[in-house]
Amino acid sequence: MDELELLKRDWKKREDQMPKLGFDEIYKMIWKRSSSIVKWIFLISILEFLLPHLLYLLPSMSKNLAVWRDLGLGNFLLISTIIQYSVVLFFIFQFYKRYKEISSMDNARQLLSNILKTRKTVKYYVLFCLSLIFISFLVMAAGIYLNDDPISAMGYKYNLDNVDPAKLKTTMMATVLILGVIVTTVMGCIYFLLYGILLKKLNKNYKELKEMEF
Incomplete structure (x- = not known):
C-alpha cells in the first residue's frame, strides 16, 4: 500500500472528529472570495484604462497619432476614441456596481445571479x-488603400520611382493586417491572463454554490 492510500485512510479515521462547516460558514467564505475577485476585476479595468494615457506622453505615441491624421483617418480616430471612452467607462461602472452588489449580499441565490452577470x-x-x-x-489598411501617397503620409522618405504603387499599397496593407492579427492575439493572451484566471476562480465559486443545497 502506497503512502497516499495510508494518508487517505488516516484522514477518514479522523474525519468524524473534525468540525464540520455549516452552510453559513461555507457561504461566507465563497462570498468573501467572490467579492475579492470582482474587486480585482474592477481595479484591473481602471489600470487598463489609465495605462494608454500614460503612453500618450511618449513622443512616439504623438507621432503615431499624426500618422492617423495624415492618412485621412482623423475623424475615425476621434469617433472611435469617443466610443472607446464611453463603452470602457460604462464597463468600469458595471464592474464597480457588481462589486458593491456582491459586497452587500446576504443571499446565496442573489450571489449566484451576480456571479453570472459578472462573468458575462x-x-x-x-x-x-x-x-x-x-x-x-x-481601418488603417483601408486608409493606406485610399491614400495616394501612404509612404509619405506615414512619415517615410524613400525614392520609390521604380516601385509599383499598387504592389506597394498591397504590401503595406498586408503588413498592417498581419500586424493587426498579431497584436489582437497578443492582447487576447494578456486579457486571458488578467481576466481569465479571475473568471476561472469566480466560476469555481459559482459551481461550489450550485452544489450546495439551499
Whole structure:
C-alpha cells in the first residue's frame, strides 16, 4: 500500500472528529472570495484604462497619432476614441456596481445571479476591446488603400520611382493586417491572463454554490 492510500485512510479515521462547516460558514467564505475577485476585476479595468494615457506622453505615441491624421483617418480616430471612452467607462461602472452588489449580499441565490452577470460583463468587455483593436488595423489598411501617397503620409522618405504603387499599397496593407492579427492575439493572451484566471476562480465559486443545497 502506497503512502497516499495510508494518508487517505488516516484522514477518514479522523474525519468524524473534525468540525464540520455549516452552510453559513461555507457561504461566507465563497462570498468573501467572490467579492475579492470582482474587486480585482474592477481595479484591473481602471489600470487598463489609465495605462494608454500614460503612453500618450511618449513622443512616439504623438507621432503615431499624426500618422492617423495624415492618412485621412482623423475623424475615425476621434469617433472611435469617443466610443472607446464611453463603452470602457460604462464597463468600469458595471464592474464597480457588481462589486458593491456582491459586497452587500446576504443571499446565496442573489450571489449566484451576480456571479453570472459578472462573468458575462467581463466576456463582453474583452470581446469589445479585442474587436476595437482589430477594427483599428482594418481601418488603417483601408486608409493606406485610399491614400495616394501612404509612404509619405506615414512619415517615410524613400525614392520609390521604380516601385509599383499598387504592389506597394498591397504590401503595406498586408503588413498592417498581419500586424493587426498579431497584436489582437497578443492582447487576447494578456486579457486571458488578467481576466481569465479571475473568471476561472469566480466560476469555481459559482459551481461550489450550485452544489450546495439551499
